[in-house]
Amino acid sequence: MLTSGVILLAGSLLSPEPGLIFWTAVTFVIVMVILKKIAWGPIITALEEREKGIQSAIDRAHQAKDESEAILRKNRELLAKADAEADKIVREGKEYAEKLRADITGKAQEESKKMIAAALSAIEQEKHRALDVLRNEVADLAVMGAEKIIKTALDADMQKKIVNSMLQDLSTKRN
């Protein structure tokens, strides 16, 4: 109790001291000037430089990322294009092959048809010729047979009679 009383009553806690104010001001200003020169200047500059460096590094990283992304995109596009191209080429090749096959098959079929037709016509011709030959042969044979039959069976009286009768018939018919 007494202690706190003494402290309160002392009053010198709030007593003004012009000398101390003067020295505080002088000391503080001098310290501020010195520190500005030796410390704050270099430190702040270094910090700002580092900040800028970090910022630029970040910026550069972002830029690089953007660039790489662009390249990747481009690559993908190219790849897609190449894929499409390849697809197209394959498709076209297939189509061409198909067409070629169809063509060749068609031609071959045509050819074979032609050949078959030619063969058929040849066969027909041959058949006709054979038949002709056969017919002639048969006719000859028949003629020969008939000749022989006729030769053996021919009789003058009979012939005369037949001719006569025929003449008679003719004359009657004409009348």
Next chain:
Amino acid sequence: MKRLNFIQSRAFFRVIAILVPLVLNVYGIAAGSTEKASTVSGSVAVVPAGEVVRGAEGGEEEEKAGDVIMHHILNNRVFAFPPFGEVKLPEIKVGGYDISITKHVVMLWVVSAILVVLFSIVGGKYKKMTARQAPGGLVNAMEALVEFIRIDVAKANIGHGYEKYLTYLLTVFFFVLLCNLLGLVPYGATATGNINVTLTLATFSFFLTQSAALKAHGIKGYLAHLTGGTHPALWVIMIPIEFIGLFTKPVALTIRLFANMTAGHIVILSLIFISFILKSYIVAVVMSVPFSIFIYLLELFVAFLQAFIFTMLSALFIGLASAHEGHDEHEAGVASH
């Protein structure tokens, strides 16, 4: 389970170790007083003199406690290094003004010297360092503080154009911080526990704040601000209020720092003197030493806190003074605090 028992038993022994001497001491005091009573009643001739001496001693001790505390806190022309002796500081008078070197002036110079040495080392490292190198050790520790003041105090509160005030804010932060901390060192004195020192520092803040306001608003805007933007009929009231308001901020800065630094030291010294006043080792062991250590650690925290608050509020006032838009709302918000 066994471990728990062990801890419990240890705690029990500790409580016993504290309680037993306390009880014994109380018994001793009681015994002493009865003895005293008996001696007083017994031999009147010899003992009263001793009693009187003892009483006088007690009274002197109590008064001494207050004196010693004040002696520790107040400024004087003697720099004492008990028990080695003391250094009498020179008295200087210029043109009738007393600008003697006092204990607090010496502390200010010690602080300045430490700051200059410390930062010439740190600054030198920075001059040598390229932007790609990372700081280490002391430089890194200082950089953390500088960066904290730069970003979280100056930039956050002042905003655009904070670089101009950075020199002042950084200097005042480290100056106040080191003054506060040196007050906690043996043989040291707290220069910031002297109202003259804090007043001077707050005056710097005040001038910076006013110049920031003048720069931001011009003389016309500055004067218009004094009217509080009210109707001319209210100017009779508003102008004195706003004018006083200009000075409340630095006065608050002054008293906050001074009172915080002084109060902590008075509490520590009082706690120590309790054991001397009561003349008891038990009180010293149980109360004075642990509590003063606790307050000391608290003071260590307060040293940082008050340095930060002084800087922070200076930056805040400068920021408020130089704010262009919506500063009235800000001020209203601050006023409501």
